[in-house]
Amino acid sequence: MSQPIRVAVTGAAGNIAYAALFRLASGEIFGPDQPVILSMLEIPPAMGALEGVMMELEDCAFPTLAGMAAYDDAEKAFDGVNWALLIGSRPRGPGMERSDLLLANGPIFVGQGKALNRAADDVRIEVVGNPCNTNCLIASSNSDVPAERFSAMMHLDQNRAQSMLAGKAGVPVADVSCVTIWGNHSANQAPDYGNAKIGGKPAPQVISDTAWFTDSFMPDIQKRGAKVIEARGASSAASAANACLDDVRAFSRPTPEGNWFSSAVVSHGAYGVDEGLIFGMPLRSTGNKDWSVVEGLSMEAPVKAQFDKVLEELRHERDVVKELLKK
Numbered sequence: 459m460s461q462p463i464r465v466a467v468t469g470a471a472g473n474i475a476y477a478a479l480f481r482l483a484s485g486e487i488f489g490p491d492q493p494v495i496l497s498m499l500e501i502p503p504a505m506g507a508l509e510g511v512m513m514e515l516e517d518c519a520f521p522t523l524a525g526m527a528a529y530d531d532a533e534k535a536f537d538g539v540n541w542a543l544l545i546g547s548r549p550r551g552p553g554m555e556r557s558d559l560l561l562a563n564g565p566i567f568v569g570q571g572k573a574l575n576r577a578a579d580d581v582r583i584e585v586v587g588n589p590c591n592t593n594c595l596i597a598s599s600n601s602d603v604p605a606e607r608f609s610a611m612m613h614l615d616q617n618r619a620q621s622m623l624a625g626k627a628g629v630p631v632a633d634v635s636c637v638t639i640w641g642n643h644s645a646n647q648a649p650d651y652g653n654a655k656i657g658g659k660p661a662p663q664v665i666s667d668t669a670w671f672t673d674s675f676m677p678d679i680q681k682r683g684a685k686v687i688e689a690r691g692a693s694s695a696a697s698a699a700n701a702c703l704d705d706v707r708a709f710s711r712p713t714p715e716g717n718w719f720s721s722a723v724v725s726h727g728a729y730g731v732d733e734g735l736i737f738g739m740p741l742r743s744t745g746n747k748d749w750s751v752v753e754g755l756s757m758e759a760p761v762k763a764q765f766d767k768v769l770e771e772l773r774h775e776r777d778v779v780k781e782l783l784k785k
């Protein structure tokens with residue numbers, strides 16, 4: 459048996475965590491021979507509920523679960539962890555935009571960014587709590603952990619796009635590859651249909667109804683989170699947990715040849731994005747939690763127009779939280 463992987467999960471008594479913790483503990487994500495230790499963070503009023511979650515984890519008798527602990531102190535929860543999944547924060551309700559949560563949730567990520575200095579040298583951090591790109595910027599800016607080790611989740615949008623393209627083309631989802639979601643996990647994101655592939659061919663060569671991309675595909679992906687809230691009365695949880703775990707796998711394994719995945723990472727200027735913004739990009743992973751941007755893609759005009767808009771939005775969000783960013 460190898461050394462256990464230590465995984466911190468924040469918001470551990472919440473809905474997304476409830477859909478993620480059991481899969482992390484079961485061996486599904488890191489493999490059947492890889493022990494996992496869960497380090498769960500909550501706020502004091504939720505510690506009772508977290509105790510119940512821990513009872514259930516125990517009752518699963520997962521052979522790969524080598525230990526678990528609950529904390530209401532981020533410094534303790536992040537001590538020595540190899541992964542930190544920052545889920546804990548308030549979700550939006552009907553009629554809200556994710557950016558309405560900026561000032562409610564942003565401060566959480568100041569303290570957690572600092573506390574991440576206690577993590578293991580190889581830590582990788584995935585921010586899920588909304589608005590995740592700017593929360594990720596806040597956490598990273600308050601931490602000594604290299605900025606490249608942080609990402610914000612775009613994989614849910616990628617999965618939504620993949621399913622929608624497969625549905626329209628009448629093919630299995632596995633036939634869809636190279637899906638990029640540029641920018642922000644917000645209603646202004648830029649889902650890139652031009653570079654997506656279906657059965658190895660550019661999507662517009664397979665789906666002849668080109669108006670569909672701009673009239674349905676792009677707006678439906680942008681507004682999917684709100685649609686789920688409207689229908690369920692609560693924000694997506696199982697699909698969000700699934701996307702978070704997809705990202706853990708995407709960064710942990712070499713990206714298959716000819717494909718890429720979408721995640722929001724620190725910009726080093728690729729595609730003209732301001733240095734330091736946390737921007738959704740097409741990435742390839744080496745398999746040891748490092749990544750590189752897939753460069754040289756050209757965008758269809760409607761995608762480029764949306765890319766410019768979402769870049770402006772992220773600049774604006776950065777301005778709104780400037781007091782929370784370390785000078």
Ligand code: NAD
Pocket residue numbers: 468469470471472473474475499500501504545546547548549550566585586587588589590611612614615643693694695698
């Ligand atoms: P939830 O309300 O069910 O759970 C959130 C949990 O976080 C609660 O148990 C709460 O006590 C805890 N929490 C609050 N502040 C905390 C802190 N400082 N430290 C630790 N824990 C804290 O919400 P949820 O449905 O699990 O959603 C969590 C977040 O994820 C929301 O912000 C939601 O908008 C976001 N989300 C993001 C995506 C994405 O694609 N990036 C998708 C879905 C949801």
Ligand code: LMR
Pocket residue numbers: 549550556588614682683684686693694698
């Ligand atoms: C989603 O995309 O489903 C989540 O970000 C929840 C939300 O507020 O839309």
